[in-house]
Amino acid sequence: MSEKTTGKxxxxxxxxxxxxxxxxxxxxGALGSLLIGGTSAAMLPLRKFKNDTSLETFFQQxxxxxxxxxxxxILKRIENEVKExxxxxxxxxxxxxxxxxxxxxxxxxxxxxxxxxxxxxxxEENNQSRDPEIQYIRVLEMPDGTFDxxxxxxxxxxxxVPTEGKYxxxxxxxxxxxxxxxxxxxxxxxWKDDDGIVVIDYDWCIGCxxxxxxxxxxxxxxxxxxxxxxxxxxNPEMAYLGNRIRPKGTMEKCTFCLGRVRxxxxxxxxxxxxxxxxxxxxxxxPDSVIRHILREKRVYVFKEEVGTRPKFYYWFDK
Amino acid sequence: MEKIExxxxxxxxxxxxxxxxxxxxxxxxxxxxxxxxxxxxWMIFLTILSFFGLRAYCNQFVEGLITTGxxxxxxxxxxxxxxxxxxxxxxxxxxxxxxxxxxxxxxxxNIVIFGELFAVAVMIMCMLFVTVDLGRPGRFWHLIxxxxxxxxxxxxxxxxxxxxxxxxIINAHVCGYLLYMKYLGQKPSxxxxxxxxxxxxxxxxxxxxxTAFLYVGIAxxxxxxxxxxxxxxxxxxxxxxxxxxxxxxxxxxxxxxYHIGDRVFQLLRQIVTISLLISLFLFGCExxxxxxxxSLHNASARYLFFGLHGHYALVPWIWSxxxxxxxxxxILLSRFSKTPARHIWLNLACIxxxxxxxxxKGPGLIIPGFLPTPLGEIVEYTPTLxxxxxxxxxxxxxxxxxxxxxxxxxxxTSGMFHATEDR
Numbered sequence: 045m046s047e048k049t050t051g052k053x054x055x056x057x058x059x060x061x062x063x064x065x066x067x068x069x070x071x072x073g074a075l076g077s078l079l080i081g082g083t084s085a086a087m088l089p090l091r092k093f094k095n096d097t098s099l100e101t102f103f104q105q106x107x108x109x110x111x112x113x114x115x116x117x118i119l120k121r122i123e124n125e126v127k128e129x130x131x132x133x134x135x136x137x138x139x140x141x142x143x144x145x146x147x148x149x150x151x152x153x154x155x156x157x158x159x160x161x162x163x164x165x166x167x168e169e170n171n172q173s174r175d176p177e178i179q180y181i182r183v184l185e186m187p188d189g190t191f192d193x194x195x196x197x198x199x200x201x202x203x204x205v206p207t208e209g210k211y212x213x214x215x216x217x218x219x220x221x222x223x224x225x226x227x228x229x230x231x232x233x234x235w236k237d238d239d240g241i242v243v244i245d246y247d248w249c250i251g252c253x254x255x256x257x258x259x260x261x262x263x264x265x266x267x268x269x270x271x272x273x274x275x276x277x278x279n280p281e282m283a284y285l286g287n288r289i290r291p292k293g294t295m296e297k298c299t300f301c302l303g304r305v306r307x308x309x310x311x312x313x314x315x316x317x318x319x320x321x322x323x324x325x326x327x328x329x330p331d332s333v334i335r336h337i338l339r340e341k342r343v344y345v346f347k348e349e350v351g352t353r354p355k356f357y358y359w360f361d362k
Numbered sequence: 363m364e365k366i367e368x369x370x371x372x373x374x375x376x377x378x379x380x381x382x383x384x385x386x387x388x389x390x391x392x393x394x395x396x397x398x399x400x401x402x403x404w405m406i407f408l409t410i411l412s413f414f415g416l417r418a419y420c421n422q423f424v425e426g427l428i429t430t431g432x433x434x435x436x437x438x439x440x441x442x443x444x445x446x447x448x449x450x451x452x453x454x455x456x457x458x459x460x461x462x463x464x465x466x467x468x469x470x471x472n473i474v475i476f477g478e479l480f481a482v483a484v485m486i487m488c489m490l491f492v493t494v495d496l497g498r499p500g501r502f503w504h505l506i507x508x509x510x511x512x513x514x515x516x517x518x519x520x521x522x523x524x525x526x527x528x529x530x531i532i533n534a535h536v537c538g539y540l541l542y543m544k545y546l547g548q549k550p551s552x553x554x555x556x557x558x559x560x561x562x563x564x565x566x567x568x569x570x571x572x573t574a575f576l577y578v579g580i581a582x583x584x585x586x587x588x589x590x591x592x593x594x595x596x597x598x599x600x601x602x603x604x605x606x607x608x609x610x611x612x613x614x615x616x617x618x619x620y621h622i623g624d625r626v627f628q629l630l631r632q633i634v635t636i637s638l639l640i641s642l643f644l645f646g647c648e649x650x651x652x653x654x655x656x657s658l659h660n661a662s663a664r665y666l667f668f669g670l671h672g673h674y675a676l677v678p679w680i681w682s683x684x685x686x687x688x689x690x691x692x693i694l695l696s697r698f699s700k701t702p703a704r705h706i707w708l709n710l711a712c713i714x715x716x717x718x719x720x721x722x723k724g725p726g727l728i729i730p731g732f733l734p735t736p737l738g739e740i741v742e743y744t745p746t747l748x749x750x751x752x753x754x755x756x757x758x759x760x761x762x763x764x765x766x767x768x769x770x771x772x773x774x775t776s777g778m779f780h781a782t783e784d785r
Contacts, residue, residue, distance in 0.1 A: 071395075072395075075395070078406065078409070079409070082409065082410065083416070085413065085417070086413040086417040086420065087416070087417070088417070088420070089417065089420040089421045089423075089424050090423070090424065093423065093424045097500065102500065106504075106510075106511045109511075182737055184738070192738070193734075193736070193737050193738035194658065194661055194734055194738040195738070196737065196738045196739075198737070198739050215737055224581065224582065227517060228517055228518070228519065228580075229513055229519075230512070230513050230517045230520045231501075231504040231513060232511045232513045233511075248504060248511070249497075249498065249501075250496055250497070250498050250499075250501045250502065250505070251427075251496050251497020251498045251501075252492075252495065252496055252497075252519065253438065253495075254517070254519050254576075256434065256437045257437060257438060257580060257583070257732070258579075258582065259736070260581065260582025260583075261736060261737070262434075262435075262735050262736045262737045262739075264434075265434050266427070266434055266437060266497065267426070267497070268426050268427045268428040268430075268432070268433075269425060269427075270426060291498075292426045292497070293496075294497055294498060347582070347736075350581040
């Protein structure tokens, strides 16, 4: 590359304003059309883009910075969106944690038969995408005599359960007291609420999936595509931090059905269990079933060594 | 510079220097579009590849990350693998900076600016790789302190954002300042660049350490939760970066005739050799720890090196990486690579080392970290075509940027592109 153009004393300004030669004019034209043509060809796929974000939603602040009035408007906005997109009259609320309540779960390993009714009840309740399919609960079929999850079978499908020589261990969000996912999030889009439930502001999450990598229980799910749910399967009772339909490109997870439990109901998975293996309650209430189990049963938590302090307990009967 | 006597003259001087700077920018733009047919072909080729990448990204933007091979099981793939590798490449610029500024190697002064420019281009690639990995790139502003909600200092990812942005700014400042002074024909003021040079050395180590801590900080993934990841990152970065530069400098030397002394190659070869030896040693330490104790925590390592429960996707890759790195170190230690006439061997070793390290700390680190999953499942990951084209596009943009920077920097440093005497 030799430099012919930068004369020693030629005034720079003159150099700038000298007329374009025919050759450089053609060259500039060819380059310009390459750039413009190339950019527009490259951006063609954007024609199919369906914008899911209004300007107001784009500038919406973090959950903890929303005033009650603004929240009211946001809930209305979500109801309208659900109606527009799915033709459903949804009721979107923002139930707050109840004071002096710490929710906890206890699962009886001896009772669980591995029927996966909890898995499907959860999907129906929480408006997860059916395509691509998202489930919060994963039931591991484990051979007797081991705790090693690597020996588990996730895709077991016999005609009847339980299978001889196996036991079943359902895993979902453990609502950790020390949640690694919350630490991981670079924008504070996920946090532990006052009742111990780890929640996500779906309108704040940037979709980096660091929380998903950080979770030792594989409890978090990402919306790789726009969630698809048949209209008749949509649960119209929705919670802002809970089961409302998630936007594409954001994280979601089990919230102990916060829209239900903060209104005195049981989580759907607990209600659906035919074996009575799933118990739920308030850790701070000495008379709760949870406290009874913690006092009387052989309780353990999953992966205690990673220091997450789950509020999801497993226990044995026999 | 004229002597400044009062406010009037001072104002004039400022507006004068501003218009000088404007003129510099205009002339730089014109210079960018001047060159041989080979330069034009190269730049147009890269531009077209970048357009393919942009198109693939637009697909992904419309459909979501479903267009990639990533799943809930393997939730990071080649985007983050490339990102991790490239952070190291950017950090490796200090392997030119240290000899040039701290050990005052004469010959290194000719090329140190190219290393810093390379770091700037690579940082842009890093930012692009992170951005394409986001599910909601439009919410990027949530990361900005005050108007967003930046989870600093708790989240390691927020540390990475600070480290990377800082490194980008430091290098962009040093390059921009030194090149502009050279263009003006003025002696740069030491106070305006030396502190930043020193800072960039510390900062370079920190960007790669912090990137390692992204993985190391995750207790639930034993394959990453290992103290040796950060040292391994540094050693492999100081191998791959200088190895890449050895090849790049030869291309620069032969295509532009810019003077790059043999001493530069000698020095870089030593750096690559020693770093690669350290890197292999640390890698060996990791392998020993994984396999000798036979803990169940070595499942990911078993998957990576030998395959697990009938899944072998990474096995040929990691063994190729080891073979290439070992071959590279043998060539580098032999006398083949020492004489300038034998640059073909040196180049071969450098390319093998770079590719080997890309595999080892890219796909070879990210993917096995996810497999088996914390619940013991194995779902193999293969990048899709669309995802691959996005990667090719980002690499093209990076190389395009670097080529363009060189197009300006080489005439400036060799004194052919400079301010004219009269303003």
